[in-house]
Amino acid sequence: MKEEILKLCGESCDIATRSIKVGLSNVDFIYSEALSSSDAIAKFILQPISDIIIDNVVGVSTKTIIENALTGASCKNVNTIDDAIQKIFLGYTIIIVDNKSMIAVETREQLDRGIESSSIEVAITGSKDAFTENFNKNLGLIRKRIRNNNLFVKEVKLGNESNTKIGICYMNNIAEESLVNKVIEKLKQINNDIIIDGGYITEELSKTTFFPQINQTERPDLASFALLEGKVCIILDNSPTVLIIPTFFIDFFHTPDDYYQKNINTTFIRILRFLAFIIAIFLPGYYISITTYNPTSIPTNLLLNLIEQHTTVPFPAFFEILIMIIAFEILRESDIRIPSKVGSSVSILGGLILGDAAVSAGIISPIMIIVVALSSISSLVFSYNSMVNLIRYYRYFVLILAIFFGIYGLFIGFGLLIINLSSITSFGYPYTYPFVPFVKEDILDSLIKVEKKEKKRNPLLAKKKNR
């Protein structure tokens, strides 16, 4: 058995073995040095086994004696070589007794970081803890908030080669069974060799549109809220984010802070975010359309101001704005990739010095910097990367339409945005909920937030009897 396991593991350098004698039996240990903790092996396996006094025991197999002596919390019998190999790569230590029977003892090394505060979805108030790469910790963070036996977790293994553990969480008494089944069914259809992060699943499940149909969160409180609304959460092993299904367009305008502050503040912030969404997509296009096709709509003094600013610039306005947008994209990408210690230097160099120098050199007009900066900053109001990407693509699309067709192009872009939004469903649920279909109860917690008279569950997602 031992030789076979070592052979199947390619005699990898991290696969360690040790042999000892217990009474008359030969006992072998196989474990991965990379995944197992030597302290745990010593404490839960070697120490108890060395304390065994075999002489006094008659008529009991060595395997049973060892099993009874082990102090580890998780000890499992292993019957096949494949199972044993799988357990080794989960951090277990395999004990082979007389080359006949096997026992797996959990001796996993803590390879993940501890629970830290959320770095992307930052909230001023509310809890600070965030999901980590550890499946059990992530599940624990949700269970800590929902201490209820109705929180069901179903396990699925995905990735032909990676064998990633995936947990599908839902509230059995709230979530619709059809939704849960649909999620499981769709997940099983994924045929990838490797699933490392939620991005792989998101990519597979929402290929048809730019709009993010699955929300990713690193906050356990948001995942808990979603579960209580009747949504399904997917926890992936080794992923610090949890996927929420289904997701509606309005969900991206909600922040973690929304539920921890007064309704009026929440409403204000949500409307501000919606304005930011519109500005981020349409402002560059609108600027181009009014300066190149429809100067009629600009007040006289402002028009003269814009003409003066543009006099020294040798490029047409659309070329100027394209230069600026691409420069900002490069700046943003470099800011994300470079180490944080030099990040601030790049921001100063790129944002302040380059911008100022470009204006002084007469390559870019100051108003263009304002337009691009305002549009780009507005898109960064959203912490969801997929939403930022969507805004980016739509901004280019609307900009091209405005370059060719002016204000008409802008309206064509707006029309296509609405058509696109209306045609999307997220796991069978309309993406524009609760506006279309209009659901009065949920409008009160959509773009605005008003205290509901009756606390009801989500009328679209929750089981009929629990609505």
Next chain:
Amino acid sequence: MKKLMLIVMMFLICGCSNYNDISNIAVISLVAIDYDGNNYISYVKVLSSNSKNEENLYKEECPSLANCFERLNNKLTKRIYLTHMDLLVLSNNLNIDNYNEIINFFTNEETSRNSFNTVIVNKIDDAILNSDTNDINSMLDLSISTNLVAKKITLTDIIKDILNYKVSYIPYLEIDKEITVKGYKVIYDDNKVLTKGESIALNIIKNLEKNFTIMIDNKIYKLEECNTINKVNDNKVNINLNCKYEGNNKKESKIVEDYLKQIIENFIKNNNDNYFRYLMYKYKKENNYNIDYQINIKVNYQESIGGNIFE
């Protein structure tokens, strides 16, 4: 692939029409048009984009208005943009044909919004060309609210008046030592300048101002909440004016009533009752008939608490 080709073709064929970068446009604040019998003399005042807020004046003489603007375009090396125009100044020398051409030009010019105010002046000279367009517009605002002489009118209103009544009344400015608002000039039909009294009468008939002051024998009377209702029935026209007058003496209201009735009668008599004739023309479809006018002026006296502050 075919779809992509179709989209690219659509962009290339339909796109970029009317593309005009802001650095290639000349923003116009004032246009003045004169006619010397053979040629139009066009003046355009271009707003400068530099921080000094300068205005540059350009002049062109040519047989047609369109031709003048084409030459001005070439002279400026920029496209003349009339969207931000504040004032159109027309010379007293223009005739009906000239007005037709001017209206045709501005209605066909795609950059013109026709929402600019229009005035007629006795002569086009530096006094009007160098004055601020906002000052001229303010002068007209003041003239209606204080003396009820003339209210500013846009080119769109003039076109509407001509289409509906075949007559339009445009504020007339006289340039002598200084610019003064004299009243209205009737265009299209009579091409004459109304007297001050006639202009006041027209403003009352058209119910253009609710609160105003009038001067009778060097005394100022302030009228408030004035409302004129004109009723047209067959050959009869009823003009009913109701006003509130606050003064010290009830007799004063009678003086005002008599004065207003007199100027309205004079206006109707001296202007061949054009305004009402064309108002009735809509229904009668003919011009040769007598109109029976009934003018009812009611100035309600109200005793002044604080004394006569106008003397």
